[in-house]
Amino acid sequence: MTYEEFLSARLAALLRYATVLACDPHLAEDILQEVLARAQPRWSRIAAADVPEAYVKRMIVNELASWRRRRAARVVPLSMDALDAVTEPEADPGPAVEERDAMIRRLAGLPVRQRIVLALRFYEGRTDAEIADLLGCRPATVRSHTARALATLRKDFPASTTRIGG
Amino acid sequence: MVDEQRISDAYEAIAGLAPSPERVRAGIAARARVHRQRRLLLAGAGVVTAGVAVGVPLAAGGRRGAQMPVATLPPPVPQDAPLQYTPSWFPPGISEQFRSVRFDTAQGPLLGPQPRAFQGSTRYWLPDGVHYTAAGAEPPGVMLAVNEVPPEGGGETVDIGGLPGNLLVADTASVEWRSGEFGANLLLTVSGLPDPVNLALRMARSVVYTSALMSVTMRSPWVPSRLAGYTVAAVHPAANGWRQSLTHCSATGGEVVQIVAESGSVADEFTIHLAQPGTLTTAESRRMLTGLVCTAPDLSWVGDR
Numbered sequence: 001m002t003y004e005e006f007l008s009a010r011l012a013a014l015l016r017y018a019t020v021l022a023c024d025p026h027l028a029e030d031i032l033q034e035v036l037a038r039a040q041p042r043w044s045r046i047a048a049a050d051v052p053e054a055y056v057k058r059m060i061v062n063e064l065a066s067w068r069r070r071r072a073a074r075v076v077p078l079s080m081d082a083l084d085a086v087t088e089p090e091a092d093p094g095p096a097v098e099e100r101d102a103m104i105r106r107l108a109g110l111p112v113r114q115r116i117v118l119a120l121r122f123y124e125g126r127t128d129a130e131i132a133d134l135l136g137c138r139p140a141t142v143r144s145h146t147a148r149a150l151a152t153l154r155k156d157f158p159a160s161t162t163r164i165g166g
Numbered sequence: 167m168v169d170e171q172r173i174s175d176a177y178e179a180i181a182g183l184a185p186s187p188e189r190v191r192a193g194i195a196a197r198a199r200v201h202r203q204r205r206l207l208l209a210g211a212g213v214v215t216a217g218v219a220v221g222v223p224l225a226a227g228g229r230r231g232a233q234m235p236v237a238t239l240p241p242p243v244p245q246d247a248p249l250q251y252t253p254s255w256f257p258p259g260i261s262e263q264f265r266s267v268r269f270d271t272a273q274g275p276l277l278g279p280q281p282r283a284f285q286g287s288t289r290y291w292l293p294d295g296v297h298y299t300a301a302g303a304e305p306p307g308v309m310l311a312v313n314e315v316p317p318e319g320g321g322e323t324v325d326i327g328g329l330p331g332n333l334l335v336a337d338t339a340s341v342e343w344r345s346g347e348f349g350a351n352l353l354l355t356v357s358g359l360p361d362p363v364n365l366a367l368r369m370a371r372s373v374v375y376t377s378a379l380m381s382v383t384m385r386s387p388w389v390p391s392r393l394a395g396y397t398v399a400a401v402h403p404a405a406n407g408w409r410q411s412l413t414h415c416s417a418t419g420g421e422v423v424q425i426v427a428e429s430g431s432v433a434d435e436f437t438i439h440l441a442q443p444g445t446l447t448t449a450e451s452r453r454m455l456t457g458l459v460c461t462a463p464d465l466s467w468v469g470d471r
Contacts, residue, residue: 007187011187011190011191012184015184015187017181018184019181019183019185020177020180020181023180025184025185026185029185029189029190032194033190033193033194033197036194036198037194037197040198041198099172100175100179101179103172103173103175104179107173107176107180118173119177122170122173122174122177123177123178153173
């Protein structure tokens, strides 16, 4: 598969993936452009891998984590523009929409590793072992991130909590 | 209530905010082009990252006096090399902080505006208070590169004083065009400054030919033949005074050796080391270092426009 063929087939999905992980479409765009620009000159080697998309997704995760380290002082998760895009079209949002928007804000406020773990689990449907492989850590670490993230979410939504995820 | 469905719904909503692939694809092309240009410039201008800046342990050590011991057939030092082009308009608050020139290793720099193989220059104008550092990413400010990178086309077509140019906007705003009178490839890049696109266009449109020269104050009397393609001499102010480097590259740019001279904390003393030893043998490294000719650089241009 050539680089161009890969972009044609997978760019939209990669954008959704990056947006979910970053919780910010602008940051996702920046990160994906950076990753794919770096991938292009070494595409022949990446394409030789069994699943180039997995390789690129790993680059996105790594780039997001390092991006956060580099720009932690400046980046605010989920920009107000992005939040407005979710909330503005609803003139009179019902309780479900309000709760969903509140959940988005809570997810966006999680530490980056916890957010990545939750996104991979609940958006991508990956197992702890798969997430551990992607992040380069042990499954126990993934479970720890998951537990901490869910504990934070439960704290923010204390009423009628349903126990999930270990 | 926190349940799996609510979290999944929230992520689906976030995914729905993803930008359009068409716009991102255009951005990837622009950014990839900037990456390629930067790689070429990094190789050419002798800018090295911290990861490869650790040289072989062959530092010549601090030497008193303005000139290093000479091995064989020392050429005169300094030698002048043409900068060729310069912006004639600058925004307030920036000044020149870095210069490099590139020339054919065997011939040395040749004067005059005619296009010559390998001959080019790179200059940086940085905001007040920002200092050029050899390691790290592109500094904020303005860079003008003359004959350093080939034009790649693409981007948005713009008019540069009646000549067609390409405007490339990614994490920087770059304009590349070909000068009318002498056919030089010009690249002007603005990064980390307000309104970078308009700034890049205005500065590019002000670029004129100049007879100004850069004084090259490092010379290698001997260079392994496989590295005798082109040479880049660079200089900029540093913490203790100055830092200058001489980068020898094979004709294809595939092999690079860089020698760095830095002023020390004691007056008239400086150190020399191999920042990028490439594939030099120990004997070659020793011969290059002991034969090096080096004097303190001319920094009278620093802080000017």
